[in-house]
Amino acid sequence: MTAMVKAEGVHKSFGAAHILKGIDLEVAPREVFCLIGPSGSGKSTFLRCINHLEQINAGRLYVDGDLVGYRQKGDKLYELKDSEVALQRRDIGMVFQRFNLFPHMTALENVIEAPIQVKGETRAVARARAERLLDRVGLSDKAGNYPSQLSGGQQQRVAIARALAMEPKLMLFDEPTSALDPELVGDVLDVMRGLAEEGMTMIVVTHEMGFAREVGDALVFMDDGVVVESGHPRDVLTNPQHDRTKSFLSKVL
Amino acid sequence: MTDKFDKVPGGPSVADAPVSKATTVAPETIKAIPVRHYGRWISGAVVLALLAALVYAFSQGNIQWQAVQDKLFDDTVLAGAGRTLMISVLAMVFGVILGVVLAVMRLSRNPVTSWVAWLYIWFFRGTPVYVQLLLWFNLALIFPVLNIPFIYKDEMTDVMTPFMCALLGLALNEAAYMAEIVRAGIQSVDEGQTEASHALGMTQAKTMRRVVLPQALRVIIPPTGNEFINMLKTSSLVYAVTYNELLRSTSQIGSTSYAVMEMLFVASIWYIVMTSVFSVGQYYLERRYARGSLRSLPLTPWQRVKVNLASFSNRPSGGVSA
Numbered sequence A: 001m002t003a004m005v006k007a008e009g010v011h012k013s014f015g016a017a018h019i020l021k022g023i024d025l026e027v028a029p030r031e032v033f034c035l036i037g038p039s040g041s042g043k044s045t046f047l048r049c050i051n052h053l054e055q056i057n058a059g060r061l062y063v064d065g066d067l068v069g070y071r072q073k074g075d076k077l078y079e080l081k082d083s084e085v086a087l088q089r090r091d092i093g094m095v096f097q098r099f100n101l102f103p104h105m106t107a108l109e110n111v112i113e114a115p116i117q118v119k120g121e122t123r124a125v126a127r128a129r130a131e132r133l134l135d136r137v138g139l140s141d142k143a144g145n146y147p148s149q150l151s152g153g154q155q156q157r158v159a160i161a162r163a164l165a166m167e168p169k170l171m172l173f174d175e176p177t178s179a180l181d182p183e184l185v186g187d188v189l190d191v192m193r194g195l196a197e198e199g200m201t202m203i204v205v206t207h208e209m210g211f212a213r214e215v216g217d218a219l220v221f222m223d224d225g226v227v228v229e230s231g232h233p234r235d236v237l238t239n240p241q242h243d244r245t246k247s248f249l250s251k252v253l
Numbered sequence B: 001m002t003d004k005f006d007k008v009p010g011g012p013s014v015a016d017a018p019v020s021k022a023t024t025v026a027p028e029t030i031k032a033i034p035v036r037h038y039g040r041w042i043s044g045a046v047v048l049a050l051l052a053a054l055v056y057a058f059s060q061g062n063i064q065w066q067a068v069q070d071k072l073f074d075d076t077v078l079a080g081a082g083r084t085l086m087i088s089v090l091a092m093v094f095g096v097i098l099g100v101v102l103a104v105m106r107l108s109r110n111p112v113t114s115w116v117a118w119l120y121i122w123f124f125r126g127t128p129v130y131v132q133l134l135l136w137f138n139l140a141l142i143f144p145v146l147n148i149p150f151i152y153k154d155e156m157t158d159v160m161t162p163f164m165c166a167l168l169g170l171a172l173n174e175a176a177y178m179a180e181i182v183r184a185g186i187q188s189v190d191e192g193q194t195e196a197s198h199a200l201g202m203t204q205a206k207t208m209r210r211v212v213l214p215q216a217l218r219v220i221i222p223p224t225g226n227e228f229i230n231m232l233k234t235s236s237l238v239y240a241v242t243y244n245e246l247l248r249s250t251s252q253i254g255s256t257s258y259a260v261m262e263m264l265f266v267a268s269i270w271y272i273v274m275t276s277v278f279s280v281g282q283y284y285l286e287r288r289y290a291r292g293s294l295r296s297l298p299l300t301p302w303q304r305v306k307v308n309l310a311s312f313s314n315r316p317s318g319g320v321s322a
Helices: A043-050 A082-089 A107-117 A123-136 A152-164 A182-197 A209-215 A233-238 A243-252 B038-060 B065-072 B075-107 B111-126 B129-137 B162-188 B191-199 B204-241 B246-257 B260-289 B301-314
Strands: A005-014 A017-027 A032-036 A058-063 A070-073 A076-079 A092-095 A170-174 A201-205 A218-223 A226-231 B145-148 B152-155
Touching (some): A005 A043, A017 A043, A017 A218, A032 A043, A032 A209, A043 A058, A082 B191, A092 A152, A107 A123, A107 B204, A123 A152, A182 A201, A182 A209, A209 A233, A218 A233, A218 A243, A226 A243, B065 B246, B065 B260, B075 B111, B075 B162, B075 B204, B075 B246, B075 B260, B111 B162, B204 B260, B246 B260
Parallel strands (some): A032 A218, A092 A170, A170 A201
Antiparallel strands (some): A005 A017, A005 A058, A070 A076
16 A cells, blocks of 8 residues: 655755754555644644645655655656646645635635636535535534634634545644634544544644544654654653653643 | 614623623713813814915905806816826726736746846836926937837837827836835735645646735725826826826916916816715725725725614614714
């Protein structure tokens, strides 16, 4: 079985700042893969490399067997055109820390935008699915609201529905609950838990250790651009082997 | 709409909620003597007195009000106002189109196009529009013949009619300002919007068209409205290139009929009518593009009138605080 995501020696620098220093990992299909680590450790950057929002400087990154952002012919790499990158991203949903809903569109319009514009679906088809998805995240009564009229938790659930509307094979979550008031976190995590139960492949950058322990199938602790420790969430979180992991967990748990 | 006004503090919505008993006793409303603002009365009186003096001065001036009234709807004046409107609209349309092109060039990753756009903006913002108009007007002095190989060839004086001078001068100048407005609008859109759009699989062109530009318009429209209102007034400068717009047509009547000031009044009245009409239009346009950025849109003046009327009829039953 091909890995859904496979990273081989991935490096990423922003100017002089070396953020990712050789990441190797594999995410299996239907797996819930949690990335934890202190801020600045590179976990969000790695996530953004997976759908080519950031270009990697060295190594190889594959999603479902396809090289991300490049085409390889012999030993030469060719950059993909804008439209080809867009084609790759269709199948990868992403949820951002700051939601990034389109503020000039209602919740429903946010959800139907990409299926209509990217997949060329008819409005009726896109709308039917969008209504199902909004119902599923518990917001069917908010379809006509603009993002500014929704709470943070509601906005994030609309953002999840928007990503799911493209029927992705992989979902990336970039600290989806970090910008939320504590009492709103639960609703978003419930939606994610439901997704995990349905077998969606998910990579989750998170500070929610409880979620990682309950829902996660695999967990990686990153620090300073490298994978320090990985394993099953229960093992890593309760019995960390590495000093850096221990010290991080003692601060957040 | 009406339920908003039926809700009285301490009304039924509070009564059916099992809150602590303290809230069920109506609190005693404070009845204090308000602060007296004597300063406001004095400054108001002073301003009114000055205004009265100004009105009096005008009533004593040697002004032929009859001439203003007679010439306000004169055919020549109306034609001039029409030309002012036409040249302003046309210059604005071309200015906006060229401005968008320049803004995109300026933001492009191609250093050549970016630099050329910068150079254009530098020149056209750096020289007065009056000078630019005169440059177009006198172009024949250095290029007697306009010759675009295989496409077009003619005497420059035939090409550079007053209309062409006015249009080129105003539009090319406006484009430089519009370019900066459009650029600021595009750059005001949060980067997260582009990222979210890309992450959904939208191409750069679609992202620009569907996500960035609609949001940029909210920032672009208010200053563009100002630009247009400015344009209506700046168009009076094309007087210099002998284009018969409002100022020129009124001045010509003024100088032949010895009613110089009266005809300037006529011109002023038409300018203020046009700018006022477009200010109202701008208000509704801005409102349209504010969707989503405000939790609830402010009422239009007309809606406010209706609400005030409704609140009058509701007054006996409701607790409307006006």
